[in-house]
Amino acid sequence: MTFAQHLPALQVVVPLVTAPLTVLLRDRRAAYGLLLLAAWASFAIAIALWQQASAAGVVSYAIGSWAPPWGIEYRVDRLSAMVLVLVSGMAAVVLPATRASIEAELPREQHYLFYTMFALCLAGLLGITITGDAFNIFVFLEISSLSTYVLIAMGRERRALVAAYQYLIMGTIGATFIVIGIGLLYLQTGTLNLVDMGHRLRDIGGHRPVLAALAFLTVGLSLKLALFPLHQWLPNAYAYAPSVVAAFLAATATKVAVYALLRFYFSVFGESAVFNRLPMQEVMLMLALGGMFIASAVACFQDNLKRLFAYSSVSQIGYIVLGISFDSVTGLTASIIHLFNHAFAKGAIFLLLGGVAATLGGVTLDRVRGMGRRMPLTAFGITVGGLSLIGIPGTAGFVTKWYLVLAALQKGQWWLAFLIVLSSLIAVVYVWRFVEAAYFRAPAGGGEVREAPWSMLVPAWVLIGAVLYFGLDTSFTVGQGSLAAAALLRASP
């Protein structure tokens, strides 16, 4: 076998091996360099895999040459290739900002451990995405979750410990639900390979244990992806984690959970009759709308900007789930492209907020008064990111909104189309709370110009550039997204 054929394994192995190596190195600079190298290598591997998958449709890799469905299969199709590119790309972009950020937020002797945890988290997220094995999903989910708890707990304030604890409890409940769901499926089908499981479920039909498995998996994954009203852990986790961690998690962790949900729904259950027996579409629709409206409304009342944008994340996840609930190619396309569009905007915003926290000493609306004058690039970056959250044309968020409304109209649901655009107006309110504070209030301290550190500003503006670019040229996001959506739905009758 050639090197190129082993790329699926390397995708996970590279960051996974980096983790113990950073512990052995015990030096923060060496650990940082190694992790940066690993992240960029992962990104390169993901792009190569994406090219392989677009050429061949599906890349299947048998771990240890044990043929699936008996051995563990790594399986890269269009959707997983896109998510791999997203996760590794976000890691590659966010990592250069970590040094300046944790320099300010963590004691020195913990730095190399931070990189260890980051590497584990990256490995876990990539593993969930690439594996074609149900139990493997659970294992990687635990790897990423446990490392995430540690990363969050590393936050500067003591409240980070409470936030991490809260997430630990919720995350563990979620993981338990997921493993029960997988166990039920295993009992019913006798296989752990996702593709095989999908085929066997078609013959089994929708009797009760299968329905129970679907319910357990839905609840468990909804906890991980912070679907309203299971989002309680998220605002605190994002607000009190170290800034770069919040940026990385906001851009990737919930997105990977959405990916797992899509995988189970469409590749595993898609061919069986369970969806006809449960009002899943209606339930998802209602929860999505709840997130879109209630979480946005709550965001309008936050004074801490990290919490404000964290609640905005919950509402944006509502958009993603709404797209799934349409069960149409257009709707799924909207969901898949929003994985990207939201990741860019939120990643950029949290990076910039990290810069704000480092420069102004806090991210409350009170602290950022007059920021437009003192940190023009930072403030403008957050504003552009916010415009994308609203869905102003020319930004990536608009493309999502377009496809969501189109999906609603194709189903003849006018009322839903109006609800979608109405909910985006709430985003105007919370984004404008920041804009007015930053541009209309007099600065709290001196008026001197002091931008966020360059190492945070440049990655953030790379992401802002992506927000603007993918708002105008959508050949990658929409082109690939609609292909992936079509491929997912073709699996179902």
Place this chain on the structure above:
Amino acid sequence: MTASAWLIASLVVPLVGAGVIALCGRLPRLRDAITMLTAVLLFLCVAALVPSVLAGARPAWHFVQALPGLPVAFAIEPLGMLFALVASGLWILNSLYSIGYMKANQEANQTRFYVCFALALMATIGIAYAANVFTLFLFYELLTLVTYPLVTHHGTEEARRGGRWYLALLIGTSTVLLLPALIFTWSAAGTTDFVAGGILQGKVTGAALGGLLALYMFGIGKAALMPFHRWLPAAMVAPTPVSALLHAVAVVKAGVFTVVKVIVYIFGPGYLAASTTVDWLVGVAGFTMLAASVAALRMDNLKRRLAYSTVSQLSYVVFAAALLVPLSLVGAAIHIAAHALGKITLFFAAGAIYTAAHKTEVSQLDGIGRRMPWTMGAFAIGSLSMIGLPPAAGFISKWYMLSGAVAESRWAIVAVLAASTLLAAGYLLPIVYRAFFRTAPAAGDGHGHGEAPLPMVLALSATAAGTVLLFFLPELPLRLARLMLEGG
């Protein structure tokens, strides 16, 4: 250079101009010079396109494929040509005026002001040239965003409140009503291109057609149809050059321009007249026309009075377009140019009064005509145009609208137009009367003042002259308007 090269140039020039202005922030004289230069260059680029458009060509440019089947593309048709010509031509005079105004009033953040202004012009040209509703929508929203810092320029509590109204109504209507209309058009017709005769024949019918029209008409908040007109008076907190060019010309005309374009090139007047009723739109526009005039009568603040007058005059265009007959559609197109010249003159005068005499209320203007004869003379000409009296350009557009109504024997419409004319006279002529025929209060503010700084007086005299000139030489806009209907 080919026509499409001029097209690209007229989008690039203001964009590059904005960049250079930003770089020259520390050198005010150079910055002002570059603003003027950009404005002149833009006008030349736009004017260079006129001969080919008159000859029947439709210069076009495909910029980028934003969504599958939905390009960001430009194609110049006669109405867009007219709008671009008006906006870019008046930008030259407005820049001249701005330089005088901003300096005399010692405004802060002048660099940001000129940068946003240049970007606003780029957005306006983008709207004028848009080849499909999608592109138009893109620039429409951009125009809202880049004019927001201009509206809130002073950064005061009042400016912030005005800005909130501005955004809430403009973003609100465009997002909640216009965007679904656009997406529905696309999903029904498979295109959003502006095509002569419309693109909806047979694809949208019955109640859906009427509903779609309502979504468009109220969704285009910049046209300020009641009840979505409140943003325009709120925007008057901006410095006067902004009110003059943007809230009398570029932004509001972008609104009515979009209305006319959607009716002519998306619905198609013939199809609309044959398959649904638009009487409600005539009613709403007529109501807005009269109600806004009545509101204007009661405003003492000069700029707010002019703003309500704009709301009323914008509805003339919607009103005329909704009659769906060729004569009135020509009137609608010409009114875009005629009202632009007249209203910018009025705002220039209001700004000149504020600069020279620091007066903002109508009741303070007694006898001011004797101190500022040029300013108030121009104001009088602008008022004539608003009322629709010769020798001012407003007469021509009103003539076409009335002819359209008379030809169709729609006497109610003639009555509404007549009433609105009387109301316009009622809220504008008293100002002229006060200025020239009342004596100034003896004591009060004892300091003598004369005219405003020379650049401002030059600018407002030029626009007033333009208003008269357009009355005598309406050839170009008339030809463009007729070309629009021939659908070449």
